[in-house]
Each structure stands twice: as structure tokens, then as C-alpha cells.
Amino acid sequence: MKRTIPLIIASVTGFVLVGTFFIPYTRDWGDEVLEWFNILAAIAFILGGGNLMKLSLQKISYKRPGWGYAAVTIIAFIATLVIGLGKFGVAPVKEYPTYSLAGPYDEQGSGFWWIFEYVYYPLAATMFSLLAFFIASAAFRAFRAKNVEATILLSTAFIVLLGRTYAGVFLTSWLPDDNVLRLDNMTEWIMNNMNTAGMRAITIGIALGIMSTSLKVLLGVDRSYIGTDDG
Amino acid sequence: MRAFLENLDRRWIFLLVLIAVSTPILLKLTFPEAPSKQVRTVFSAIDDLDDGSRVLIALDYDPSSKGELEPMASAFTRQCALKKHKLYFMTLWPQGTPMVNQAIDILKNEFPDYEYGTDYVNLGYQTGGEAVIKKLASDLHGTFNVDANNEILKNIPMTQNLKNVRDMDLIVNVSAGDPGTKQWVLFISTPHNIKTVAGVTGVTAPTLYAYIPRQLSGILGAIKAAAEYEYLLIQNYPELKENPKAKEGLRRMGPQLVAHVLIIVLIIIGNIIFFTGRRQGTSV
Amino acid sequence: MQGSIRIRMMMLMAAFVVVCGWSAISNAAPPAPPSGITVKDAPNDAGTGLIVEWQLSPDDRKDADPRVVVRYEIDRLARPLKPENETPIKESKFAKVGEVNFQLAKYLDQNANRQHEYLYRVRAVSVDGESSTAVESTVAVQPELQYFDMRRAWYLVLLVVVGGAVVYFIQVVKSGKDLKIRKIAGLEAVEEAVGRATEMGRSCLFIPGILDINDIQTVAGITVMSRVAGLVAEYNASLEIPTCRSLVMTTSRETVAAAYLSAGRPDAYREDDIYYLTDEQFGYVAAVTGNMVRKKPAACFYMGAFFAESLLLAETGNAIGAIQVAGTAMPSQLPFFVAACDYTLIGEEFFAASAYLSHEPHQLGSLKGQDIGKFIGGILIIAGCLLATVVAVMTDPPSGLESLVTFIRENILGEKGFMP
Numbered sequence: 028m029k030r031t032i033p034l035i036i037a038s039v040t041g042f043v044l045v046g047t048f049f050i051p052y053t054r055d056w057g058d059e060v061l062e063w064f065n066i067l068a069a070i071a072f073i074l075g076g077g078n079l080m081k082l083s084l085q086k087i088s089y090k091r092p093g094w095g096y097a098a099v100t101i102i103a104f105i106a107t108l109v110i111g112l113g114k115f116g117v118a119p120v121k122e123y124p125t126y127s128l129a130g131p132y133d134e135q136g137s138g139f140w141w142i143f144e145y146v147y148y149p150l151a152a153t154m155f156s157l158l159a160f161f162i163a164s165a166a167f168r169a170f171r172a173k174n175v176e177a178t179i180l181l182s183t184a185f186i187v188l189l190g191r192t193y194a195g196v197f198l199t200s201w202l203p204d205d206n207v208l209r210l211d212n213m214t215e216w217i218m219n220n221m222n223t224a225g226m227r228a229i230t231i232g233i234a235l236g237i238m239s240t241s242l243k244v245l246l247g248v249d250r251s252y253i254g255t256d257d258g
Numbered sequence: 259m260r261a262f263l264e265n266l267d268r269r270w271i272f273l274l275v276l277i278a279v280s281t282p283i284l285l286k287l288t289f290p291e292a293p294s295k296q297v298r299t300v301f302s303a304i305d306d307l308d309d310g311s312r313v314l315i316a317l318d319y320d321p322s323s324k325g326e327l328e329p330m331a332s333a334f335t336r337q338c339a340l341k342k343h344k345l346y347f348m349t350l351w352p353q354g355t356p357m358v359n360q361a362i363d364i365l366k367n368e369f370p371d372y373e374y375g376t377d378y379v380n381l382g383y384q385t386g387g388e389a390v391i392k393k394l395a396s397d398l399h400g401t402f403n404v405d406a407n408n409e410i411l412k413n414i415p416m417t418q419n420l421k422n423v424r425d426m427d428l429i430v431n432v433s434a435g436d437p438g439t440k441q442w443v444l445f446i447s448t449p450h451n452i453k454t455v456a457g458v459t460g461v462t463a464p465t466l467y468a469y470i471p472r473q474l475s476g477i478l479g480a481i482k483a484a485a486e487y488e489y490l491l492i493q494n495y496p497e498l499k500e501n502p503k504a505k506e507g508l509r510r511m512g513p514q515l516v517a518h519v520l521i522i523v524l525i526i527i528g529n530i531i532f533f534t535g536r537r538q539g540t541s542v
Numbered sequence: 543m544q545g546s547i548r549i550r551m552m553m554l555m556a557a558f559v560v561v562c563g564w565s566a567i568s569n570a571a572p573p574a575p576p577s578g579i580t581v582k583d584a585p586n587d588a589g590t591g592l593i594v595e596w597q598l599s600p601d602d603r604k605d606a607d608p609r610v611v612v613r614y615e616i617d618r619l620a621r622p623l624k625p626e627n628e629t630p631i632k633e634s635k636f637a638k639v640g641e642v643n644f645q646l647a648k649y650l651d652q653n654a655n656r657q658h659e660y661l662y663r664v665r666a667v668s669v670d671g672e673s674s675t676a677v678e679s680t681v682a683v684q685p686e687l688q689y690f691d692m693r694r695a696w697y698l699v700l701l702v703v704v705g706g707a708v709v710y711f712i713q714v715v716k717s718g719k720d721l722k723i724r725k726i727a728g729l730e731a732v733e734e735a736v737g738r739a740t741e742m743g744r745s746c747l748f749i750p751g752i753l754d755i756n757d758i759q760t761v762a763g764i765t766v767m768s769r770v771a772g773l774v775a776e777y778n779a780s781l782e783i784p785t786c787r788s789l790v791m792t793t794s795r796e797t798v799a800a801a802y803l804s805a806g807r808p809d810a811y812r813e814d815d816i817y818y819l820t821d822e823q824f825g826y827v828a829a830v831t832g833n834m835v836r837k838k839p840a841a842c843f844y845m846g847a848f849f850a851e852s853l854l855l856a857e858t859g860n861a862i863g864a865i866q867v868a869g870t871a872m873p874s875q876l877p878f879f880v881a882a883c884d885y886t887l888i889g890e891e892f893f894a895a896s897a898y899l900s901h902e903p904h905q906l907g908s909l910k911g912q913d914i915g916k917f918i919g920g921i922l923i924i925a926g927c928l929l930a931t932v933v934a935v936m937t938d939p940p941s942g943l944e945s946l947v948t949f950i951r952e953n954i955l956g957e958k959g960f961m962p
Contacts, residue, residue, distance in 0.1 A: 049698055051691050052588040055396075061389040064756050068789055075788025075818030082817055093836055131407075133355065143356060148321035151353075154824035155322035158850060159517060161857040163275045164268040167524040168860075169881040171532045181525065188522055191460075191482045192515035193289035204292075215294050218479075223467045226873055229889045230468065231919055233871040235704065236893030237758050239912040242708050244761060248905055249896055251768035252761055252797055268861065322824050322850070396652070421640075421653070435849045436753075461850060465874045 034247045041245040080104070110138040183217060190214025263531050271524065278520040282512030289511055291489040299476035300455045301490050303428060304337050311427035312420075313343045316442065317361060319434035320353035323459055328360065329484040329507030330457030331432045333491055335361045336504060338430075339369045340495050344416055346426070348381040348402070350390055350437045355383050355406070368501070375414045382406030387437040391445045394423040424450050432457040439466055439477070448473045457484065485511045573601040573611045573666045575674035576647070581662050581683045589656040589687035594649045599666035599674060602644050611666045615641045615673065616649045619661040621682055636663060659684040692959030703918060708911030715907035723906055728867055728885035729898050733773060735841035735865040740779040744840035746770065749830065749855065751846020751870070752786040752823060755793050759871050763846030764790075764797050765896035766869065770843055771798040775805035782839065783816040786826045791818040827851040831858040844868040844883070845892065848875045856882035869895055926950055 044060065047053035083097035109115075114128045115138030123129040132139050172178040189195040195210030202209045207216065243249040281287075293301070304313070315334060319327045338345055345365075347358045362380055365372045372378055381402045384390045393401045398420050404410050411417040423429070429452055433439040439456040443466075447454035456477045458466060463479025470476060478487055484507035491498060498504040576596040584591030594616060602611035617636040642649050654660055659682035666674040715721055739746045748770055750763035767783070774781040781798065785791040794816045802811040819829045831854060834842070842859040844852070845868070852868075852875040859866045860882050868879035869887030879886040887895055890912065897905035933939045933947045952958045 045701075049691055049694050051586055051688055054588070054691075058389045058392050061756075062386060064754075065386055065389070068754055068756075068787070071788035071792065072821070073788075075785075075791055078788075078791065078818050079820075082814060085814075093833075096832065135359075140356075143321075143353075147353075148324070148356075150828075151320065151322035151822075151824045152325060154828055154854070155850060156325070157854055159279065160272045160275050161853050163517075163521055163524060164271045165853065165857055165860075165878070165881045166521050167266070167271055167528045170525045170528060172529055173532075181529075184525070185522055188518045191480065192518050193291065193511060194515055194519060196290075196292050211292060211294065215296065218464065218467055219296075219470075222464050226465055227468050229873045229876070230465075232890035232916065233873070233893075235912050235915040235919070236762075236871065236890035238701075238704060238915070239708050239908045240758055240762050240893045240896075242705055243897070243905065243908050246709070246712070248712060248908065249765055249900075251765045251800070251896065251900075252793060459850075461874050 030250060030253055033253050034250060037253075038245050038247060041241070076104075107139070107142055110142060113138075115139070116141070183221070186210060187214050187217060190217075260531060260534065263527065264535065274520060274524075275517060278516045279513040282516050285512075286509070287512035287516075288505070288508050289515060291486045291508065291511070293486040293490040294483070296470075296476050297478060297483055297486040297490060299471075300457075300478055301337070301487065301494075303453060303455045303475045304334065304343075304430070305341065305494070307341065307343065307427055309342045311341075311343050312346065312425060313338050314346045314348065314423060314426045314429045315361065316348050316350065316429065316431045316433075317354055317357045318350045318438040319357060319432060320351050321356070323434035324357065325510070326459050326481050326484075327432050327434060327457060328357070329481065329488060329510070330478050331357065331361050332364055332503065332506065333484065333487050334430050334432065334457065335364050336368070336498065337491055337495075339365055339372060340497075342377075345378040346381060346416070347378065349383050350387055351434075352383060352385070358382070358406070364503075368503075375409075375416055377416075379414055379416045380406040381411075388441040388445060391437065391441050395446055395450055396422050398422050398425075424452060426452060428452075429454040430456070433462070434459050435462060438462075439474070443469050443473045481507055481510050481514055571668075572672040573668045573674045574599045575677050576602075576614065576664050576666055577677055579662065579664055579677045579679045581660065581679045581681070583683065583686045584650060584652070586688055586691045586693050587652075587685075589685045590654055591650055591652045592654050592660060592662075592683055592685050594651060594662045594664065594679075596647050596664050596677060598645065598647050601668075602666060604645060608669065609644060610668055611644050612669050613641050613643055613667050614646070614649075615665045615667055616651070617663045617665070617676065618651065619663075620654075620658045621661070622658055623684065636661075641667075654685045656685055656687060693957040695959040696954045700918075704911070704915035707914035708908050711910040711914075712904050712907035715903045715910075721903070721906055721910055723898065723909060726887065726891055726894070726898055728869065728887045728891065729895055731865070731867055731885045732770060732843070732899065735843070735867060736770065736773045736777055736779055738865055739840035740777040742840045744838060745780040745782050746774055746841040746843065747830075747834065747839040747859075747864075748781060748783045748843045749846065750783070750785065750790055750794060751844075751848055752826060752851065753847040754787045755789045757847050759847040759892075760787075760790060762871075762893050762896060763869070764793055766843070766845045766892075766899065767794060768797045768801045769896065769899035771801035772805050775802040775807045775810055778807070778810065780812075781815060782833075782837075784819050784826075784830050784833065785816070786819065786821060786823075788818050791816060823849065823851060827854050830855060834858050834862055834864075838862045839864055842866045844870070844879065845887075845895070846870065848872055848879075853878035853882060859883070 040060070044057050047056045080101065083101050085091075086094045086097040087101070111132055114130070114132050117128060117130040117132060117134060117137045119125070119127050120129045130137070133143065134140060170181055170184065172181050189198065190210040190213060195214060199206075199209040199211075206212065240249070244252070307313070315331075315338070317331050335345070347361060349355060349358050351357075358380055362378070365378055374380075382405060384402060386393075390401055398417070399411055402411060405414060405417075411420075423446055429442060429446060431439050431442045431454065433442075433456060439458055439462070442454055442456070446452055453475055454473075455475050456466065458477055458479055460480030460482075463477060466474065466477055478484055488505055488507045492504065576599045578597040580595050582593050582595075584593050596614075599611050616639055618639040619636045639651055639653070640649055649664075651660075651662075661679050661682050663676035663678040665676045711721070736746055748767050750767055751757070751760050753760050755761065755764075771781055783794050783798070785794060795813055798816060799808070799811050799813075802808050819826050834855075835858065839862075842855075842864045844855060844866070848855075848870050849872065852870070852872075856866060856868065856879055866883040867885045867887070868883040869892035870876065870879065871889050871892055873889070876886065876888055894909050894912070897909055929943065929947050929950070933944055953960065
């Protein structure tokens with residue numbers, strides 16, 4: 028029963044929504060359902076956030092390995108929440124000069140804005156920029172001209188790497204602007220033709236995979252995502 | 259030496275990347291750019307519009323990809339302002355609000371004649387991802403009832419008569435992932451035939467080439483395209499020549515070039531080790 | 543002599559005044575009105591659209607410089623449809639509903655409804671804002687509801703064919719027929735990876751992507767998770783699943799608990815090993831990679847939707863010497879996984895994974911159905927390319943061939959539906 032009812036709901040909802048794609052009158056139903064989902068996901072955050080707090084507090088109280096990180100998590104979590112909800116540093120808006128909390132919580136100069144600008148932004152940018160380091164180490168380790176295919180791949184990578192910088196223009200600047208052998212032109216040709224063709228093939232395969240997986244879920248052939256009847 | 263390279267600790271590579279990236283920044287190295295056909299197409303899409311056209315600028319990225327995408331967003335904003343287009347800013351990313359504010363700061367600081375409500379409006383962030391995009395196709399006021407300053411859209415001159423996104427002459431999307439360019443293409447530009455251009459990260463660009471030219475007029479992929487775009491913008495609008503903020507993309511091409519060359523060198527070294535090892539009967 | 547000069551001067555001034563006056567009048571004069579207005583129902587909608595068409599104003603010439611007509615304004619009069627035997631409802635007034643630029647002679651009004659009938663009028667507007675007289679429609683039109691969107695007719699055909707093939711092969715396999723499925727190295731490696739983790743006494747790490755449960759990749763990832771959890775339970779290893787979304791955490795807990803139960807080891811299931819971290823992409827990556835460096839899992843599985851974090855995760859996994867299997871349908875992340883992981887399931891392989899790992903025959907049937915879809919897609923692409931190339935290359939292609947290409951382009955791929 029615990030599995031059958033969700034399965035019926037999933038199946039009926041899924042097939043109805045597939046049908047709405049073809050019926051003009053019901054075209055907006057999918058958007059409506061997506062809004063329900065967003066509300067559900069937002070409420071579910073309480074569950075996730077609560078779980079994060081619980082596990083972090085457990086880690087600290089039992090002094091499990093890495094409990095220091097858990098402490099940082101909790102402090103950051105509570106500080107951001109308090110500063111954001113309390114609207115620290117928010118200036119009153121001109122319509123309500125006597126109400127100090129009338130301004131938006133994230134306006135320039137507010138505590139929340141400060142956290143965003145000077146803590147969140149540098150941290151996020153740092154994590155993203157790690158990619159540059161990891162790409163270099165992965166390239167050094169993995170790119171080997173082991174066979175003909177790998178060699179072709181490697182040559183293409185060199186062309187695109189050079190063609191995506193001034194080096195490409197500089198190295199083949201002696202060729203006329205529209206010559207196909209110029210590295211920048213070759214790069215553009217590779218991206219527009221070879222890359223697009225490959226991407227299209229992969230995308231078609233993915234689309235069919237999505238369709239088949241969706242059908243399996245809607246028909247109840249694959250039920251592993253809804254747990255068990257017991258318990 | 260070969261043994262050292264064979265078992266090279268990745269931290270040496272990280273150090274080399276750090277040097278490769280920081281040296282051109284410290285030496286302020288910049289290089290000339292030759293705008294590609296793709297970049298010219300995007301440029302023309304904005305430039306060929308009649309002055310005062312309606313342009314929706316959707317900035318769907320967050321601080322983590324700011325380094326790559328902000329020069330594009332800034333260049334688009336500057337070009338639109340120089341063409342006196344009516345600008346509608348929005349974002350579908352919760353951390354995208356400061357990105358929109360930074361674009362609007364350009365208007366405030368560099369185009370003081372641009373007035374809020376008549377020349378540009380900030381619709382702000384709306385939660386819901388692709389559902390927002392779909393809804394925008396039929397009902398703007400139902401999707402964004404108020405702007406980012408909580409002003410009702412019906413009271414703002416630029417938005418009071420707008421019905422939906424189909425009233426736009428062009429959509430400019432700067433995106434780092436989902437929801438982003440793919441969703442704008444699938445739910446707006448393709449079904450409603452609205453001209454769309456995009457600026458995207460180097461990683462996502464290859465997946466979007468398939469939509470060009472019918473569903474997407476053109477894309478700027480990665481910082482290289484941003485630099486070419488800035489170069490083209492400065493060539494066409496020489497008043498930007500003295501503005502250092504209009505050359506952020508060009509400035510970032512120095513580290514890009516040196517880092518690319520470093521990666522090529524690393525790959526070559528890796529292959530030399532591989533082949534010498536194979537000849538001697540060991541594999542790496 | 544002087545008198546005649548004065549007269550000439552006066553005549554010249556008078557002529558100048560007349561010319562200036564005339565040009566001022568002509569600038570302010572309203573443009574000629576458009577003509578031939580027709581109103582019809584917009585097809586393929588829910589009874590909300592009407593199409594207004596007209597003939598351009600004679601002053602709206604393509605090559606006009608300066609332009610006389612700059613836009614057309616469209617007014618609408620909505621008349622509520624009165625129920626029978628009731629007194630007529632008072633008509634409302636014409637109100638502006640939209641405008642289109644010069645050289646355009648069509649307007650789609652999408653804010654109509656079936657409880658009204660509508661009259662329209664169109665005016666040409668000059669650069670000075672002068673409006674022409676309006677041309678008005680004579681017959682009131684009511685929008686109609688269409689029950690099927692004909693533009694999507696071919697989608698339905700393809701959906702029925704491919705979906706039908708999937709369902710058919712599932713039934714075929716259920717009836718006992720054996721199907722041959724090629725080996726997928728990445729999936730064969732799953733068991734090896736879990737086995738190695740067990741031998742080393744270290745945990746397995748499973749990342750079901752960073753999107754929410756409404757993304758089909760996350761669902762596919764969770765079905766693979768179910769098989770991995772089953773193996774982990776069987777081998778008596780441990781499994782850790784940090785999630786990026788609360789709902790994914792809840793679903794994963796249900797799935798893993800079910801897998802442990804099926805493996806006969808419900809007591810080994812630990813709920814706290816499946817935990818939520820943050821919705822924030824890089825915050826999540828920082829926490830996961832930090833954990834990886836500290837706990838050094840022996841096997842890492844990345845199955846779901848990934849973005850820029852793919853390489854950060856996979857390179858960290860590589861650095862700690864874990865055996866890594868990845869699967870995603872994000873084409874942009876595939877190169878990173880291929881470079882850094884031991885095995886990568888590319889696109890459709892990832893969706894095939896749950897069927898493959900389940901070893902359940904009826905699930906394998908869906909893969910065969912998928913192949914039929916791919917076969918049809920391949921045939922259509924090759925045939926379409928060949929036909930289009932032949933028509934483009936031939937100087938005088940047969941009209942039948944040309945209309946076939948047009949039919950494919952406009953009806954099957956375009957929006958015209960079944961009928962040419």
C-alpha cells in the first residue's frame with residue numbers, strides 16, 4: 028500500500044501532464060504543478076536544514092573527527108540567519124523613515140549584503156577557480172596519444188586551446204583573414220561543425236533515454252525510487 | 259628527472275598554474291583581439307535593432323561564474339545603453355540579484371541620463387526556474403507583479419502596457435547553467451520566435467551551438483568571446499576607449515593565454531613521459 | 543524698376559510662406575488609413591486568440607524615407623455574448639489592445655475569451671503621432687477552443703511509436719523472450735568498486751547529482767543508487783550519500799532502506815549516512831571534497847545531473863586513489879568525468895544503467911524499445927539530409943521531391959501538423 032498509492036499518483040500525474048502538452052486548454056497545468064513542487068521543495072528545506080543541524084550538533088557533542096568543521100557550519104548558519112532576518116545594517120526607506128527595518132534585507136551596506144559581498148562571493152569564486160588548477164592536473168595525467176583516436180582528440184584540443192587565445196591569431200597571422208587554416212578559424216569550424224554534430228548525437232541518445240526512463244517510472248516498471256512497502 | 263615527472267605531485271602543477279595566471283595579471287599583459295563571426299553576429303543582433311527597442315536582459319549566473327560572465331553582462335548593458343534601448347533586467351538565480359545590481363550600477367555611473375522606470379527597470383529575482391520562463395510567455399504581470407523595489411509594474415511607465423515577453427524585440431541571456439540559455443531557447447525563442455542571444459561559460463557553450471542559428475541567433479562562449487566583444491564594442495563606440503571598466507574581458511585574456519599554453523606544455527610533457535616509458539617497457 | 547523688384551520680393555516671400563505652410567500642414571496631416579481588415583480565430587489555442595489582418599496604408603511604403611507611417615494601433619470592442627431570451631447587454635467601447643510596427647499587417651490578440659465576441663479597428667499612426675481614420679471590422683468574431691494542438695501532431699506520432707516500442711518490448715520480455723544486451727564496462731565495474739571498498743575496509747560514496755528530485759537524471763541516479771546500496775548491503779560495506787537537496791535526501795533514505803531490506807540486512811542500514819548539506823553548488827562541493835579528503839572512500843559513484851563541480855569532485859576522488867564510476871546526461875560535463883574517472887556512463891548509458899544493473903528482464907525490454915527509437919531517428923536524419931542535399935544540388939529537382947522536403951521541414955519539423 029505504501030508503494031502502490033504513490034505509484035498511482037505518479038503514474039496518473041505523469042500521463043496527464045504528457046497529455047497537456049497536446050491539448051491547448053491544459054497547456055498551463057504543468058507550470059502550475061511545477062509551482063506546487065517549488066513550494067514543496069521550499070518546505071522540505073526545513074527537513075534538510077534540521078537534519079544538517081542535528082548531525083552537526085551530534086558531531087560536536089561526541090567530538091567526532093571533523094567536529095571543528097561542524098562548529099563552523101553551525102556558527103555560519105546561525106549568523107547568516109540572524110543577520111538576514113534581523114535586517115542588521117538596513118537603512119530605513121524614505122517612505123517610512125521611522126521604521127528602521129523597512130528597507131530590503133540585501134540592500135547595499137546591510138549586514139547580509141556584507142556577508143554576500145565579502146564572504147560568500149570570494150568563497151564561491153575560489154571554489155569555481157579551483158577548476159583551472161584541476162583541469163591542468165587532469166590534462167597532464169589523462170591526455171595521452173595512446174592510439175589514433177586519442178591522437179586526433181589531442182590535436183583538436185591543441186587547436187582549440189590555441190585558437191581560443193591570442194596565440195592562435197598570432198601563430199597564423201601570416202595567413203589571410205578568411206583562410207580556413209588560421210587557428211582561430213579552425214577553432215570556430217571545429218566548434219560549429221564537429222562539436223555540434225557530436226553534441227546532437229549525444230543529445231538524441233539522452234532524449235530517448237529520458238523518454239524510456241520516464242515511461243518505466245510512469246508504468247511502474249522501475250519502482251526503486253519509492254522505497255519499500257515495509258517499514 | 260623522468261622519475262620526478264612520472265610521479266609529479268599535483269601541487270607542483272597547481273603552483274605552475276598559479277604563476278601562469280598571476281604573472282600576466284601583475285604585468286597587466288593584454289593582447290589585441292580579432293572578433294570572430296559568432297561574436298559579430300551577437301554584436302549585430304543588438305546594434306541592428308532600432309534605437310529605443312525593448313531588450314530583456316536575463317542575468318542567470320552567480321558570483322562563482324562572475325569572473326567569466328560579468329564582462330559579457332557589462333558589455334551587453336553598455337551597448338544597449340549606447341543604443342538607447344529600453345532595458346528590462348531580471349534573474350532566475352537567487353544569487354543573481356547582485357549581478358543585476360552591478361549591471362544597473364553601470365547605467366547609473368556611466369549613463370546618468372538613463373532613468374529608472376522609463377529607460378530601464380529591474381524586475382529582480384523570481385523563484386521557479388523554467389516555470390517562470392514559461393509563464394513570462396503569456397503573462398508578465400502575473401509573473402512579476404512588482405519590480406525589485408516592490409513597485410507595482412502597472413505603475414511603472416515601461417511595464418504598464420507590457421503583456422508578456424513576446425513584446426520584447428530581443429532577449430539577451432547571460433547564463434552559467436540551468437535555468438539559463440537552454441530554457442530560454444526551449445520555452446521562449448523557439449516557440450514564440452523571439453530573437454535571442456546569449457553569453458555563456460566556456461563549459462556550457464559547446465552544448466548550445468546546436469541551437470544556432472535558428473533558435474539562437476548567436477552566443478558568446480567563455481572569456482575569449484567576451485574580450486572579442488569588448489574589442490568590437492570599443493571599435494564601434496570609441497567613447498569607451500578611456501573606460502578601463504569596459505576592458506575587463508580584454509584584461510583577463512592575458513592569464514587565459516598563458517594558462518592555455520601551460521596546459522599544452524603539460525600535455526606534451528605528459529606524452530613524452532608516456533612514450534619514453536613505453537619504449538623502456540614501463541607505462542604511465 | 544525698384545517697384546518691380548519689391549513686387550518680386552513680395553511674391554517670393556509669399557511663395558515661401560505658402561511652401562512652408564504647406565510643408566507644415568503636410569507633416570501634420572494624418573496618413574492614409576489601412577484597408578481590408580479581417581478577423582479570424584487563432585488556431586491551436588484554448589479559445590483565447592484572434593488574428594487581425596489588414597492591408598498596409600498606401601503611405602506605408604517599404605522604401606519611404608522619411609517614413610510616414612511608423613506603427614499601427616489596434617483597438618478592440620468586446621461584446622459579451624448574451625444568453626438567449628435576455629435583453630441585449632450594453633456594448634462596451636473600443637479600447638486599444640496593441641500596436642505593431644510599420645510594414646506589419648497582422649496582429650495576434652491573445653487576451654480574448656470565449657464568452658465574448660470581438661470587433662476590431664486599425665489605425666495607421668504617423669511619425670508625428672497623427673492617426674489615420676480607423677478601418678473597422680464589420681463581423682464580430684468569437685474565439686474558438688481547439689481540443690488538439692495540431693502543431694504538435696507529429697510529436698504525438700513519434701511519441702506513440704517510440705513509447706509503444708518501449709512498452710511492446712517490455713511485454714515481449716515479460717512473456718519470456720530473451721534479449722541480448724551488450725556489456726557496459728562502467729556498470730560491470732560497480733560490483734568491482736564495491737568489492738574493493740569492502741576489502742580495504744573503507745566506505746563507498748554516492749553522489750546523486752546536484753539537482754532536485756523533479757529532474758529525471760536524479761531519478762535515474764537514485765535507481766542506480768538502489769542497486770549500489772543492495773551490493774553494499776550484500777558485501778557488508780558502508781555507504782555515504784551527501785545530498786544537495788532535502789527531497790533527494792528523503793527519497794534516497796527510502797530507497798537505500800528498501801535496498802538493505804531486500805538484501806536481507808535491514809539492521810545494517812544507518813539513516814544518518816544519508817544527509818543533506820546545502821543547496822548551494824560550491825558550498826556542497828566544498829563539504830563533499832573535504833569529507834573525501836578526510837575519510838578517503840575507496841569507491842566514488844557520481845550518478846545524476848552535474849555542472850562545474852564534476853571535475854572538482856572527480857579530481858579529488860582521483861587524488862585519494864578511489865575507484866570512480868560516473869554517469870550523467872549533461873554533455874558539457876562528460877569530458878571532465880571521462881578524464882578523471884575510471885568509468886563513465888555517457889548519456890543514454892546512464893539511463894540504461896538501472897535496467898542493466900537490475901538484471902530484471904522486463905526492465906531490459908525498455909532498452910530494446912529505446913534502440914527502436916534511435917533506429918527511427920537515425921533513418922529520419924539520414925533520409926532528411928539526403929533529400930535536402932539532393933534538392934539543393936539539383937538545378938531542376940522533381941516537384942514531388944521538393945514538396946516532400948517542404949513537407950518534412952514545415953509539417954513534421956515545423957508547425958503545420960498533418961496536412962500540407
